[in-house]
Amino acid sequence: MQTEEPALTRLRVVRWMQLLTPLMLAWFVWAAATAEPRFGLTGTRLIVVLATVVFVAGVFGRNATAEVPIRPAHAVFVGAMLVGSVTLVAVQPSGPGSVAVLVAVLCAATALMPVRVAVPALIVAFVVLEMLASITGQDFGFLAVLAGFAVLFGALYLAFRLAESQRETKRLLAELEAGQAALAEAAGLAERQRLAREMHDVLAHSLSGLLLHLEGARMLITEDPTDPRLPVAVDRAHHLARSGLEEARRAIGMLRDDDLPGPDRLAALAEQFSQDQSVPCDFAVSGEPRSLRPEARLALYRVAQEALTNVRRHASPTRVSLRLAYESTGTRLTVEDFADRGLVIPAETGGYGLTGMRERAELLGGTLSAGTTDHGFRVDLVVPT
Template sequence: MPTTESATAPAVARLQQVRGGQEALVRRLTLFAPVVLVLFVVAAYYAAPGLGLRGPALLVTVSTALFVVAVLGRNATTARSPAHLGFVGVLVATSVALMCVQPAGPGPAGMLLAVLCVARLLPVRVGVPVLVVGFVGLEVFETVTGQQYVTILVLGSLAALYGLMYLAHRLVAANRQAERLLAELHESRLAQAQAAGLAERQRLAREMHDVLAHSLSGLMLQLEGARMLVEGDPADPRLRATVERAHHLCRTGLDEARRAIGTLRDDDLPGPERLPALAEAFGRDHGVACDYVETGTPQELGSQARLAVYRVAQEALTNVARHAAPDRVEMRLDWTGRGRVRLTVEDVGSGNAGGSGAAGGGGYGLTGMRERAELLGGTLDAGPTGHGFRVTLEVPVGAEVAA
């Protein structure tokens, strides 16, 4: 399972790229927008100075005022940055200036309104041809009326204004994309946190099951033996030995539980080096010989691979004690030399299909062993052999469970 940082790295990289593009656009708008709009006002004034407060000019003045109000109302609720607000402020100031120098008729203020609407509502591949057609028509009109010198200045300003509006549109789109990426990043981190919590709960369940099941099952068998001895002959000398074994199981079980708590912090993880002692303790506590054999050259195991080998061996022996009555148990650890380690636990002579692989009443035995193997990229096979039951675990040497 990847870590939170690695899983969200692509989203973070995309967000940084978008933010970089935004900063570049802001620099361009900050540099060119005031200059272009001031030139446009100057061009409008020299084209036909006069106040647009009567006649046809009043209609253009009112239309421009309504447009200014609409721009202010929309951007007051959608603006996301000081640069955006600054650009809108410059645009509004220019519109007010145009109303003061508005010539009679639909002059520069009307053209400003048209350019802004085209840039905002139409994609580039449509807006550019529309404006080119409009500019050509205006050029023809001004040629007929003999005012070409004004037309050149006005058209140049309008073209530059359209370019600025295109940059502003890209800035808004970049803001929206950044917001989407932030939302994706938040959802990804939330999902990672939930997955990590679930994995930790499953790990806790496996650890506590393996520790408690092993200790309590042995304790139960010893106490059952003590009960039978008391019923048969309270003076039987074997009674004391049975009680002492039960006491020993309680003490070792408590030690195992404490070590399991430390395991959650990866402190002093049990591993293959404890398998001989585990086999010896099983033979001593259950009266069944457990032969341990190790072949190959030992290798350094990852912390979770170490733990898996030990816990699977422990759980397999627990199930032998619960569900089988074997003549002996064989435990074998093979260092294959192919970057993997194989553990085999087999009860011999029980003739019981339950044996070392049977799950306990809660169903966590075999399931828990298989989960451990799969989390490490390994395998677990369990099944009857005709004269008993065999559990085989194989995991990569360096396997770890990602946090």
């Protein structure tokens, strides 16, 4: 609470200065126009100069946390204008010094309010000046000269601010372009990583099965070329090669959303594994099925595919369980094997097996755990709803 009070006080001061700026402009103009043309800083002229210094110092001395930041170039410009105006007022009382005072105040006012507000405030100041001049009987000729000089200095200042704004705009555009280039590069890297995961999952699944069946066919040919299991092994290898090629083509073709495999293909995946390995692979679904994002659907399928590939390569299971559960907080996929010899995953050296599965889970804000159990190995994936 104590830290908020100074900030509120500063904000109130700035608000009051914004409200009083048009009136102060009018008073500065009137006082400068009606001051007696004496040499030096005396009388009304001294009051005008002192008030100007106090006002400008108050504007640029306010805390940097104010709602309208003041640029160094702005402060230098106004400071130079103020010093020059004080000198002109002291040396040449009837010259443009009074106008310079007015312009210095106007420049300072733009630090408190937008130019579109400060300029109309100057116009209001001239209107008030004319009203006061008509009441007091002041000479309108000097007013015209004063107004002309003020408009000239105001135009120069606005040109200065416009050039500064253009430079700032160019700088921001350059930063924006650099940021967009960095984002595009990051997106390209992320896409290449995604494609690498896709290709690994597709090829690891199809090629490992293909290698297994071809190895079995080679052994059958060596032992008994007439064995009836030989054509079956060759047919299965042919099927795996064809399906793997089709999936690889889809992955390279960027995989349109409507072609992405998902939970609806898990039953077929379990059945295919059971046929290829001659090992029971149970598939069960629990909970109320829900619509999932395309990337979540793909992650569930690819993790199941990779987990079954690891079972095929590293274990001798007697049974495999594939379970999909729609829970209140997310969708859970569990792949578990039951084997006499537990599944042992060798240390990965830059591969995309368990690492790729974890990356998929993290990209979706989910979790993946994998480890041995009393009867085998379990992979558990949870993707948020």
